[in-house]
Amino acid sequence: MHSFAELSAKFETYFNKRHFPDTPATLYDAAQYILRIGGKRVRPVSVLMANELFGEITADAYSVALAIELFHNFSLIHDDIMDKAPLRRGMETVHTKYGDATALLAGDVMLVAAYEQLNNISHSKLHDILKLFSKTAREVCEGQQLDMDFEKQESVIFDDYLQMITLKTSVLLAASFKLGAILGGASAGNQDHLYEVGKYLGIAFQVQDDYLDAFGDPEKFGKQIGGDILANKKTFLLIHALSVVDEAQKKELTLLLNGNSEDKIERVLKIYSACKVGEWASTLKQTCLDKAIKHLEETAVLHSRKVEIENLARYLLQRES
Amino acid sequence: MHSFAELSAKFETYFNKRHFPDTPATLYDAAQYILRIGGKRVRPVSVLMANELFGEITADAYSVALAIELFHNFSLIHDDIMDKAPLRRGMETVHTKYGDATALLAGDVMLVAAYEQLNNISHSKLHDILKLFSKTAREVCEGQQLDMDFEKQESVIFDDYLQMITLKTSVLLAASFKLGAILGGASAGNQDHLYEVGKYLGIAFQVQDDYLDAFGDPEKFGKQIGGDILANKKTFLLIHALSVVDEAQKKELTLLLNGNSEDKIERVLKIYSACKVGEWASTLKQTCLDKAIKHLEETAVLHSRKVEIENLARYLLQRES
Numbered sequence: 009m010h011s012f013a014e015l016s017a018k019f020e021t022y023f024n025k026r027h028f029p030d031t032p033a034t035l036y037d038a039a040q041y042i043l044r045i046g047g048k049r050v051r052p053v054s055v056l057m058a059n060e061l062f063g064e065i066t067a068d069a070y071s072v073a074l075a076i077e078l079f080h081n082f083s084l085i086h087d088d089i090m091d092k093a094p095l096r097r098g099m100e101t102v103h104t105k106y107g108d109a110t111a112l113l114a115g116d117v118m119l120v121a122a123y124e125q126l127n128n129i130s131h132s133k134l135h136d137i138l139k140l141f142s143k144t145a146r147e148v149c150e151g152q153q154l155d156m157d158f159e160k161q162e163s164v165i166f167d168d169y170l171q172m173i174t175l176k177t178s179v180l181l182a183a184s185f186k187l188g189a190i191l192g193g194a195s196a197g198n199q200d201h202l203y204e205v206g207k208y209l210g211i212a213f214q215v216q217d218d219y220l221d222a223f224g225d226p227e228k229f230g231k232q233i234g235g236d237i238l239a240n241k242k243t244f245l246l247i248h249a250l251s252v253v254d255e256a257q258k259k260e261l262t263l264l265l266n267g268n269s270e271d272k273i274e275r276v277l278k279i280y281s282a283c284k285v286g287e288w289a290s291t292l293k294q295t296c297l298d299k300a301i302k303h304l305e306e307t308a309v310l311h312s313r314k315v316e317i318e319n320l321a322r323y324l325l326q327r328e329s
Numbered sequence: 330m331h332s333f334a335e336l337s338a339k340f341e342t343y344f345n346k347r348h349f350p351d352t353p354a355t356l357y358d359a360a361q362y363i364l365r366i367g368g369k370r371v372r373p374v375s376v377l378m379a380n381e382l383f384g385e386i387t388a389d390a391y392s393v394a395l396a397i398e399l400f401h402n403f404s405l406i407h408d409d410i411m412d413k414a415p416l417r418r419g420m421e422t423v424h425t426k427y428g429d430a431t432a433l434l435a436g437d438v439m440l441v442a443a444y445e446q447l448n449n450i451s452h453s454k455l456h457d458i459l460k461l462f463s464k465t466a467r468e469v470c471e472g473q474q475l476d477m478d479f480e481k482q483e484s485v486i487f488d489d490y491l492q493m494i495t496l497k498t499s500v501l502l503a504a505s506f507k508l509g510a511i512l513g514g515a516s517a518g519n520q521d522h523l524y525e526v527g528k529y530l531g532i533a534f535q536v537q538d539d540y541l542d543a544f545g546d547p548e549k550f551g552k553q554i555g556g557d558i559l560a561n562k563k564t565f566l567l568i569h570a571l572s573v574v575d576e577a578q579k580k581e582l583t584l585l586l587n588g589n590s591e592d593k594i595e596r597v598l599k600i601y602s603a604c605k606v607g608e609w610a611s612t613l614k615q616t617c618l619d620k621a622i623k624h625l626e627e628t629a630v631l632h633s634r635k636v637e638i639e640n641l642a643r644y645l646l647q648r649e650s
Binding site for chain 2: 032034035086089090108109110112113115116117119120121123124126127131132134135138139142145146149150152153154156157
């Protein structure tokens with residue numbers, strides 16, 4: 009069995025090449041650009057790890073891992089256009105560097121390239137793999153639309169927010185695990201357990217990300233603390249806070265959100281602390297992690313084969329919270 | 330054998346339903362909207378006609394025809410965003426009605442839906458169908474990028490323009506014919522002939538469209554005459570004119586293109602007439618039509634089975650030129 013670091017290095021070797029023709033360079037240079045600005049490659053490596061649970065990692069698993077990473081980058085390009093985001097990982101976004109029209113097309117061609125990769129796998133598995141991949145792709149689009157819809161709403165209830173985040177970010181990790189399992193010849197039951205592993209890890213990771221944005225150590229987090237608060241972003245923390253605050257706190261929180269006072273971050277954090285949002289988030293993250301681990305335990309393979317996925321869960325969720 | 334009109338009616342019955350879930354309505358209503366604003370459905374019916382050359386039309390052919398029509402509408406939504414087009418077939422474009430972000434996502438989900446349709450066909454044909462479909466999808470994106478690149482160039486040579494138009498508009502019709510043939514169990518040779526039939530029909534149709542925009546009868550054409558000239562659009566006519574005009578005409582044409590004089594259309598048309606652009610375009614259209622018919626003749630099936638495709642070619646290219 010290989011560790012996340014080992015498989016990450018293997019995938020990087022496989023991934024680190026030009027994935028598009030030379031011409032038209034105006035289109036394909038833009039598509040290639042985003043693939044070079046990095047990322048942890050958690051999703052493709054999850055395909056490989058789930059695949060290895062059931063035996064040697066197959067060539068098909070590498071094709072599907074690549075398809076997943078291409079799909080992920082397609083969604084980043086298009087999301088950045090929709091969100092008008094100037095930067096990603098400290099680099100210019102594709103539309104900032106190449107213009108909206110080319111970025112839109114580069115995303116399109118990236119999605120097509122993902123399907124082309126899927127078509128490299130053995131014919132007997134193709135239908136099942138395509139089915140899950142397309143279902144997931146559709147759900148990711150639905151999640152992005154719900155996210156945009158929620159931005160226009162005054163209030164969002166927790167269950168709706170959880171569903172949105174699940175679609176927007178967790179189902180792709182869930183599908184990555186399940187796709188690896190399908191290719192490994194896993195039973196339907198094992199496939200479903202691995203889907204749940206990815207889904208709950210994805211949610212736990214998002215809760216952690218929201219938590220660290222508010223309460224993290226600026227040096228370790230690598231981003232500005234309170235960025236979500238400044239941007240009035242709906243997060244697990246804000247959704248929960250709005251559901252537990254008293255009337256006075258709600259009034260203050262609403263005023264703070266609608267304004268841009270200098271001490272906005274500090275005052276919102278004070279309300280978060282008063283209603284123990286941090287403790288609640290830590291508990292939620294732990295609950296999700298526990299569910300992921302439980303589904304991993306229930307996957308019917310030898311425990312020794314599961315250790316590296318447990319390590320991955322710890323690696324993803326190790327940060328102080 | 331069925332006529333274009335008969336198959337068009339059959340396809341419409343199959344097509345005329347909601348192709349998306351109810352929610353999120355903000356996303357799927359936008360996707361469904363464009364499917365309802367019509368179109369001649371030439372591409373999906375071509376799948377069916379090519380399929381019928383080789384036997385009874387199969388359920389798989391309907392799935393692929395639907396996938397092709399979904400793909401076509403995906404490309405219309407995204408092209409309209411890129412071109413900032415306010416109207417399509419006299420109706421608001423998707424991004425005008427629903428906003429750029431939702432239109433972008435509606436296009437994405439339409440492309441995924443096309444692949445979902447492909448996944449409904451028999452497993453033994455899936456790999457070959459996907460391969461041609463994805464190659465074509467990629468080429469359509471390349472064509473759109475080249476079109477945008479050419480808009481920024483002072484001059485474009487005929488061969489480059491022809492390649493761009495082939496990618497942007499003809500390969501999808503070519504693929505439609507070939508996909509129908511693949512599903513009909515056609516030999517590789519017959520598949521290739523039918524690809525060429527669609528490709529040359531597509532080019533001939535584009536030449537005719539450009540011609541009618543300049544020289545058509547306004548009542549029959551249904552669009553404003555000279556629209557391409559007013560918009561400084563690169564067309565077969567302009568590209569050819571620029572390559573045959575003398576120095577004085579070139580100077581005048583360039584001045585006209587860079588300006589917005591009231592008699593712009595009239596004066597450009599005068600130059601077109603002086604260098605016999607209309608005659609040249611009629612000849613080019615006829616040459617392409619002849620090539621399409623020749624490839625149809627060389628397709629190894631009984632001549633009686635080909636009559637309806639010949640009729641389709643005449644139907645598409647019957648308009649006065």
